[in-house]
Amino acid sequence: MDLAYSPEEEEFRARLREWLAKALPTLPPKPSPDDWPGRRAYDLGWQRMLHDAGYAGLHWPVDAGGQGATPTRQLIFLEETENAGAPYVGANFVGLLHAGPTIAAEGTPGQRARWLPPVLRGEEVWCQGFSEPDAGSDLAALRTRACRDGDDYVVTGSKIWTSHAEVADWCELLVRTDPDAPKHRGITWLALPMDAPGITVRPLRTLAGSAEFAEVFLDEVRVPVANRVGDENDGWRVTMVTLSFERGTAFVGEVVACRRVLGELARTARENGRWDDPVLRRRLGRLNAEFRALWRLTQWNVSEAEASGGVPGVGGSVFKLRYSHARQELYDAAADVLGPDCLDLDREWTLDRLSSLSYTIAAGTSQIQRNIVAERILGLPKGR
Amino acid sequence: MRFRLTEDQRALRDGVRGLLTRRFDREALWAAVAAPGLDRVLWRELGAAGFFALRLPEADGGVGLGLPEAVLAFEEAGRVLLPGPLVATHLAAGAVPGAATGETVVAAVDGGLVEWLAEADVVRGEAAGAVPLRSVDPLTPLHRVAAVGSPDSVAVLLTAAEQLGTATRACELAVQHARTREQFGQPIGAFQAVKHLCAEMLVRAETARAAVYAAAVTTDPVDIAAARLLADEAAVHGTRDCLQVHGGMGFTWESEVHLHLKRAWVRSQRGSANTESEEILAADLAG
Structure with missing residues (x-):
C-alpha cells in the first residue's frame, strides 16, 4: 500500500508539465459560453494540440489509435492538466469518453477507421442521444423508433439532455428496433449524422440561465444500416460495454478543482472576516477532510482498476454518491463565505453553485446510485 | 502508485481476522458482557501473535511492520468489538516492560478519561484522583480524570x-x-x-x-x-x-x-x- 509514483510515472508527469507550460500560452482566447461555434473551434483546437503532442486518446487502446495508458497515467494527466488550468474536454467529451470507446470496442474495422481518427485529431464532434423525456433513470424504456427500410433505418422520436447537439457532426443514438422484446433487448446503437434531413435541435435553458443542453427531435430521419454498431437489438449491451471504460478517473479533474476552490474560499474568508466565525471555519475544515478523502478514494479506485487490468471496481458509484453531495456542500459553504454577494450572478461561485445542483441528478441520480450500491455491491434483493 | 493492500497485508489482515474469529467469537463477546473483566489469557495470546509488538523493530523483539499493518490489525479488532486498552498497550510496546508480549496491561489517560484503569498494570499519564464512571459501554470500564492528556x-x-x-x-x-x-x-x-x-x-x-x-x-x-x-x-x-x-x-x-x-x-x-x-x-x- 503506497501513494508513491514510479520513476516512469514521475517522468511522464514532468514531461507533461513542461509541455503544458509551453502549450497553454499559445491557446486563443476562450470563447463566451453562448458562442457555440466558437466553443467547438476552441475545444477541437485543444484536442488537435493534444494529438500533435502525443496525448490524444490516452486511455484508448493502442489498436484504436490511443496511447493505451495505465489508469495511473490517466490520473496524472487529468491532475496536471487541471492544475495547469488547461481547457476541459468540452465538445470532445462524448467522442473521447463514450462514442469513441464504444466504436473501438464493438465497431467493425471500417467503422473504426471512419470514426475514430477524426475524434483523436480534433476534427469531429459527437453528441449523445440516450435520454428521452419519458426515459430518464429508466433509460431502457426509451421509445425513439427505428424501422428498417432497405439499407436504412427510419428514425422517429425525441432525445433530451443532449450537450453540444448544435455543433455536433455525429450523435450516438439509442433507438428501439423491436418494440415487442423485453425493454433491454429491443435497443440498437446507431451513429446518426447530425446533418441528416428531419433533425430539429432546440436549445434547453437550464436553471443557471444558459443553454448547455438541447432537445433533439427526429422526424423520419434516414440512417444507413451501415451506421449500426453491434447487432440489431444488442444496443444495450454495446452501450454498457463502454461504461466499463470508466476506470475510476471520471472525476479526477473535478476533485482537483474542488480542492483549489476550497483554498480560494479560505483565502476569501480571511479577507472578508468570515474566517473569524469558528462555525464557518470548521465547516471548511470538514470540507478539507471530505475532498482529501475523495482524492484518496480516487487513487484507491485507480489502483484497483490498474491491478485488475483496467476493469473498473465497485468504487464508481460509491465515489459518485459522495462526490456529488460534497460538491453541493462546497458551493453552499461558498455562499456562506460570500454572504449577500452569493446572490450576485457575476460572482463565479454563484453560477457554480447553481450548476452543482445537477450533480446529484446527472449520470444516474443519487437514488439510482444507491440502488446500484445496495443491489450490486451489498447484494440486497431487487424490489418488486 | 499501488494504493491497495499488498499480498502480505491481505495475509496479515486475514490472519488477525482468523485469530479473532477463533478466540473472540459471538459467544465470547456475550460472555465478556456478562462477566466484565479483562481476559489476560487472550491478552497474552494477542501479545504472542504480535498485536502489540507489530511496529516494534525486529531488533527489539518486535514484528518490524509499519503503521499500515497496525491499522489493518486495529480495524479487525474494531470489527469484533475486542475489549481492552488495545491502543494504549500497543503504544507502550518497547517503552513499558511486558507490554509488547501482552504480559503487562497498559492503560492511558486520553480525553479526560482512562479506559480499563482498574485492570491495568501500568497507567500512562496523570491519573491521580480518577473517579469511576458507570460506563455506557458494558465492555469498556471508564474513569474520569482532570487531565486531558496530550493526544498522540x-x-x-x-x-x-x-x-x-x-x-x-x-x-x-x-x-x-x-x-x-x-x-x-x-x-x-x-x-x-x-x-x-x-x-x-x-x-x-x-x-x-x-x-x-x-x-x-x-x-x-x-x-x-x-x-x-x-x-x-x-x-x-x-x-x-x-x-x-x-x-x-x-x-x-x-x-x-x-x-x-x-x-x-x-x-x-x-x-x-x-x-x-x-x-x-x-x-x-x-x-
Whole structure:
C-alpha cells in the first residue's frame, strides 16, 4: 500500500508539465459560453494540440489509435492538466469518453477507421442521444423508433439532455428496433449524422440561465444500416460495454478543482472576516477532510482498476454518491463565505453553485446510485 | 502508485481476522458482557501473535511492520468489538516492560478519561484522583480524570482504524438483517428506504477507509485529522443506521448492535475534541 509514483510515472508527469507550460500560452482566447461555434473551434483546437503532442486518446487502446495508458497515467494527466488550468474536454467529451470507446470496442474495422481518427485529431464532434423525456433513470424504456427500410433505418422520436447537439457532426443514438422484446433487448446503437434531413435541435435553458443542453427531435430521419454498431437489438449491451471504460478517473479533474476552490474560499474568508466565525471555519475544515478523502478514494479506485487490468471496481458509484453531495456542500459553504454577494450572478461561485445542483441528478441520480450500491455491491434483493 | 493492500497485508489482515474469529467469537463477546473483566489469557495470546509488538523493530523483539499493518490489525479488532486498552498497550510496546508480549496491561489517560484503569498494570499519564464512571459501554470500564492528556497522533489513527472496523461491521450486520427479515411479504432490504440506508453506510465506510489507509501511509497530521473525522462519522452514524434497520430488535439488549454503537461513542471521545481536528484541517487551508 503506497501513494508513491514510479520513476516512469514521475517522468511522464514532468514531461507533461513542461509541455503544458509551453502549450497553454499559445491557446486563443476562450470563447463566451453562448458562442457555440466558437466553443467547438476552441475545444477541437485543444484536442488537435493534444494529438500533435502525443496525448490524444490516452486511455484508448493502442489498436484504436490511443496511447493505451495505465489508469495511473490517466490520473496524472487529468491532475496536471487541471492544475495547469488547461481547457476541459468540452465538445470532445462524448467522442473521447463514450462514442469513441464504444466504436473501438464493438465497431467493425471500417467503422473504426471512419470514426475514430477524426475524434483523436480534433476534427469531429459527437453528441449523445440516450435520454428521452419519458426515459430518464429508466433509460431502457426509451421509445425513439427505428424501422428498417432497405439499407436504412427510419428514425422517429425525441432525445433530451443532449450537450453540444448544435455543433455536433455525429450523435450516438439509442433507438428501439423491436418494440415487442423485453425493454433491454429491443435497443440498437446507431451513429446518426447530425446533418441528416428531419433533425430539429432546440436549445434547453437550464436553471443557471444558459443553454448547455438541447432537445433533439427526429422526424423520419434516414440512417444507413451501415451506421449500426453491434447487432440489431444488442444496443444495450454495446452501450454498457463502454461504461466499463470508466476506470475510476471520471472525476479526477473535478476533485482537483474542488480542492483549489476550497483554498480560494479560505483565502476569501480571511479577507472578508468570515474566517473569524469558528462555525464557518470548521465547516471548511470538514470540507478539507471530505475532498482529501475523495482524492484518496480516487487513487484507491485507480489502483484497483490498474491491478485488475483496467476493469473498473465497485468504487464508481460509491465515489459518485459522495462526490456529488460534497460538491453541493462546497458551493453552499461558498455562499456562506460570500454572504449577500452569493446572490450576485457575476460572482463565479454563484453560477457554480447553481450548476452543482445537477450533480446529484446527472449520470444516474443519487437514488439510482444507491440502488446500484445496495443491489450490486451489498447484494440486497431487487424490489418488486 | 499501488494504493491497495499488498499480498502480505491481505495475509496479515486475514490472519488477525482468523485469530479473532477463533478466540473472540459471538459467544465470547456475550460472555465478556456478562462477566466484565479483562481476559489476560487472550491478552497474552494477542501479545504472542504480535498485536502489540507489530511496529516494534525486529531488533527489539518486535514484528518490524509499519503503521499500515497496525491499522489493518486495529480495524479487525474494531470489527469484533475486542475489549481492552488495545491502543494504549500497543503504544507502550518497547517503552513499558511486558507490554509488547501482552504480559503487562497498559492503560492511558486520553480525553479526560482512562479506559480499563482498574485492570491495568501500568497507567500512562496523570491519573491521580480518577473517579469511576458507570460506563455506557458494558465492555469498556471508564474513569474520569482532570487531565486531558496530550493526544498522540498514532493513537488517534489507530482509533480511527477501530472505528472503520465498526463502520464496516455495522454495514454487514444491517445488510444481513435486511436480507433475512421479512415484512409485507418480502425481505425489508427490497424496500428502497432500507436499501438506501445500507448504501449510505457503505459509502461512509469506504470513504473513511480511503482516508484512514492514506493517513497510515503518509502519517501527515492533517491526513490523520481527516481520517479521524470521517471514521468517527462512519462508525457513529453507521451504527445508528444499523440499529434503525434492525427496528425494534435493534433496541433490545440481546441484539449486539447497541454494543457497536456504544463502543463507537467511547472511541469518539478519545483524542482531542472533533472541533480541534476540524481546526487542524482549516489551518491547513489557510496555510
